[in-house]
Amino acid sequence: xxxxxxxxxKDTLLVTIQAEIQDRQALALQEDLAGEIVKHRARGVIIDxxxxxxxxxxxxxxxxxxxxxxxxxNVHTVVVGMRPAVAMTMVExxxxxxxxxxxxxxxxxxxxxxxxxAAKEG
Amino acid sequence: xxxxxxxxxKDTLLVTIQAEIQDRQALALQEDLAGEIVKHRARGVIIDxxxxxxxxxxxxxxxxxxxxxxxxxNVHTVVVGMRPAVAMTMVExxxxxxxxxxxxxxxxxxxxxxxxxAAKEG
Numbered sequence: 062x063x064x065x066x067x068x069x070x071k072d073t074l075l076v077t078i079q080a081e082i083q084d085r086q087a088l089a090l091q092e093d094l095a096g097e098i099v100k101h102r103a104r105g106v107i108i109d110x111x112x113x114x115x116x117x118x119x120x121x122x123x124x125x126x127x128x129x130x131x132x133x134x135n136v137h138t139v140v141v142g143m144r145p146a147v148a149m150t151m152v153e154x155x156x157x158x159x160x161x162x163x164x165x166x167x168x169x170x171x172x173x174x175x176x177x178x179a180a181k182e183g
Numbered sequence: 184x185x186x187x188x189x190x191x192x193k194d195t196l197l198v199t200i201q202a203e204i205q206d207r208q209a210l211a212l213q214e215d216l217a218g219e220i221v222k223h224r225a226r227g228v229i230i231d232x233x234x235x236x237x238x239x240x241x242x243x244x245x246x247x248x249x250x251x252x253x254x255x256x257n258v259h260t261v262v263v264g265m266r267p268a269v270a271m272t273m274v275e276x277x278x279x280x281x282x283x284x285x286x287x288x289x290x291x292x293x294x295x296x297x298x299x300x301a302a303k304e305g
Contacts, residue, residue: 063201063202063234064234065201065234066199066201066231066233066234066264068197068199068231068233068264068289069288069289069290070192070289070290070293071290075190075197077188077190077199077201079185079187079188079199079201079202080185080201080202109188109190111188111190112185112186112187112188142188142190166191167190167191167192168191168192168193171192
């Protein structure tokens with residue numbers, strides 16, 4: 062089983078979801094992410110899904126779980142790079158990514174994390 | 184065939200190599216990277232290989248080709264995240280990643296691109 066790598070760019074962690082993900086990979090990713098957040102005292106997490114052609118309920122739940130794990134550690138998660146077709150399919154499927162923040166691209170995701178971090182400190 | 188996504192963080196492009204790559208994926212990545220460099224007027228390219236457990240001659244050639252494509256467009260490429268075991272295997276195999284710059288992690292890779300860009304302008 063290949064683990065999904067977690068990159069660190071300054072104080073932000075970056076996860077790129079590329080291929081279809083299996084149950085065990087999703088679980089391992091949660092574990093790894095929690096570990097990396099604590100290890101690097103990360104400020105925020107960005108999850109890029111630009112490679113995904115579909116977000117079904119499994120992926121949706123995985124994203125929600127990743128955000129929940131981060132939230133418990135007081136770290137914000139932003140999902141970026143959602144394709145227009147993916148957004149439309151999610152609405153059709155009735156998926157709402159409850160509790161998950163999104164942004165159009167990395168730059169906006171990083172900016173959103175800045176705002177959220179400032180609000181937390183303020 | 185899944186395409187390998189290319190992320191943009193400000194003026195730098197970021198490619199994460201995750202699974203084993205096939206010939207056609209490597210070719211598609213070259214095409215996509217050249218397109219994205221021109222489209223976003225990128226300053227540099229960072230290729231993360233922290234997920235790779237081995238870099239054989241095929242991967243080595245692919246990295247060299249990606250760097251060559253970028254170089255033709257006057258853009259620098261830095262490979263980051265190489266595992267210690269990968270470095271040792273590469274030396275054993277006699278692979279040198281000729282023409283490819285490396286850095287330990289994203290932060291150092293970005294710093295290296297800064298230096299290279301400054302040298303180009305200076």
